[in-house]
Amino acid sequence: MSNNDFGKGLQRRTFLKAGGALIIGAAVAPELLAQEGQSGAAVSVASGAALSGFEPNPDQIDSWIAIHADNTATIFIGHHELGQGISTTLLQIAAEELDLDMAQVKSIPLETGKTPNQGGTYASAGIARGGPRIRLAAAEGRQALLKLASSRLGAPVEKLTVASGVVSVMGNPSQSVTYGQLVGDRRFSVPFTGSAPIKDYHTHKIVGTRVPRVDIPAKASGKYVYMQHVRVPGMLHGRVVRHRGRGAYYHDATVVSVDESSIADIPGARVVRRKDFVGVVAPDEWSAVKAAERLRVTWDMPAMLPSSPEELFERLRSAKTDDQIVVDRGDVATAFAGAAHIASGRYDSPYQMHAPFGAHCAIADVKADSALLICSSQNIYESRLAAASVTGLPVERVTVRYVETSGTYGRSAHADCAQSAVIMSQEVGAPVRLQFMRWDDHGWEAYQPAHTADVKVGVDANGRIVAYEYHGWQHGFGGAYIGPKGQQHMAEYAESLATGRKATLNNGLRAQGPTPFNTGDMYAIPNWKIVTHRVSPLDGYLKGNP
Structure with a gap:
């Protein structure tokens, strides 16, 4: 298979057979069968996507x-390599607990039905969220192997x-x-079970050491396959065809007419259209660009956004808000009254672009009964739900494969591009x-939302912070959802x-805004108050993502 030939899917079970691998543990039979076509062979894009209607059972080590x-191991990782290096660091964690060398461990590209669903890779938290599960699984796998070795060698595990x-x-290495x-x-x-003991960090030989990143050689030599390749x-x-710059969320541009001639x-x-979604396809890329x-x-774009x-x-500050006290620790009022010095100010932050270094890209092949989506989504299982939603296909008939794209400052238009490709493929009946x-990318991405805040800080005579109060006004972001329940x-x-x-807005914590995490919970401030003034709904604002 050539580096950029992603048309042929390598089945997880076929992969394990071909590599002489044996899986620690046993998944439920229907899950194993769901990873294969009827013959168990790999299924190509041209003949239909491999089915992946299940998520590997997280409660099984396999x-x-x-x-x-050959005495190597494959580690199935559910978090995405975005350039931050977790394709190496998560392998370090696994190798440490398994007592393997780095040369003995590898992973496979993320794909629904083959790699575990660990949610999205966001907030610089790939290791914090993904590491514990990998560490515990490796520790439990090691325990199982030691029990087998004990029986084989006739010696107790200890x-x-x-x-x-x-x-x-x-005492007897032979x-x-x-x-x-x-x-x-x-x-x-x-x-x-998650109950296997993990190693004391003082004994670590791999974690905490400098090891070569597994992705750097190909990237440095120009051989790495990015999504665009x-x-x-x-x-x-x-190519999509949209109004140059979007309007207020819920009030985007609508199509008045399309002149196909x-x-x-x-x-x-040829033109691709589904309601107000418009695009073009062509046999070659330059023709599509032209x-x-x-x-x-002809578009109709309501003028609802602020003019400056x-x-x-001022609109954010004067709007009706859903107010919530996020943190209320100690006695802020009394602490300010006794502070030696108080500093305060207003801080305004406009919408900010995530600015991907390379334009987003995705490939979709939607057929009458299945779909394959190759993309750079930061959450492949959520992208599977989104693809099923716009195609009308059952979720179990959709496969999503992850391929890394260029860097970006936060969650930009990966998923929008992927869903657009799915719609276009279904309309034209071809990949x-x-x-x-x-x-x-720049006109239709989900910008980092605008925010305005009042901050007040009190310090004692020694310069130590004794009181901190924060009031933030912003509209919701990261909490606009579509789709049926479940x-x-x-x-x-x-x-x-x-x-x-x-979309409907999620009014819970995922709506985001000021939280202990993003306003300084790493500091030991004795008197601390954070209040969020959340504007809802999104009428008159741009949809945003963190």
Whole structure:
């Protein structure tokens, strides 16, 4: 398989067979069968996506670790490599607990039905959220292997030692067995209990040390395959056609008319439309770019956004708000009364762009009974829900594969591009590679929301903070959802334009805004008050993402 030929899916079970691997634990039979086509062979884009209607059972160790006959291990990771290095650091954690060398561990690309669902990779928390589960799974896998070794070597577990996947009896290193030899052709039924003891960090030999990142050599040599490099057989090239710059959320531009004759002179170019979603496809990329530029569309765009940043901030402060005391520690009023010095100020922050370094890209192949989506979503299982929502396909008929894209400052338009590709592929009945233009990314991304705040800080005679009070005004972000109960997913513009559906706001913590995490909970402030003044709904504002 060539580096950029992502059209052929390597089945998780087929992969394990081909590598001589045996899985620690046993998943439920329907889950294993769901990873295969009827013959168990890999299914290509051209013949339909492999089904992935289940999530690997997180309560089975085999969903996290596979041991191979050559004494190596595959670690199934549910968090995405975004350039932050977790494809290396999570392997360090697993290798540490398994007593393997870094050269003995690897992972596979994220894909629904094959890699575990650990939620989205956000907030610089891939290790904090993903590491504990990997560490506990590896520790439990090691315990299972030691029990097998104890039986094989005739020595109690406490008399065994492990180095580089070789288990030996203390004082008699010639009496040994490898992990690969222990597993043989059998499976274990080992539940993930989370109760296996993990190593004392003082004994760590890999975690906390400098090891070469697994992704850097290919990136430094220009051989790394990013999403923008991927091609599949029989695909068309696509571009979206949208109003240059979006309007207030819930009140985006609507299509008045589309003049398809305006691109009639571009060979093979055609218009793709579903309600207010408009795009073009063509046999080659340059023709798609030209068609998107030339297509004449008349839009109706309501003027509801503030005319200036100053008007935006005053609108936020004067709006009806949902007020919530996030933190109320100690006695702020008394502390300020006794403070030696008080500093206060108003701080306004406008909408800020996430600004991806490279334009977003996705490939979709939607058929009558299945769909394959190759994209850079930060949450592939949520993207599976979104793809099912716009296609009408059952969730179990949709497969999402992750491929890394360029860096970006936060959660930008990955999912919008992916969902747009799905819509276009379903409309034209062929695989579609969609790449946004810069004005699509910049004009239609979900900006970091605007925020205005009053901050007051009191210090004692020694300069120590004794009181801190924070009032923040902002509209909701990260909490706009679409979809039926049980299948709700983050709302993207593609779905709103193509279906007319409107998102509902989550008023819980996921609505975000000032929280202890983002306003200084790492400091030991004795008297501390944080109040969020949340503007709802989003009428008159831009939809945002953190």
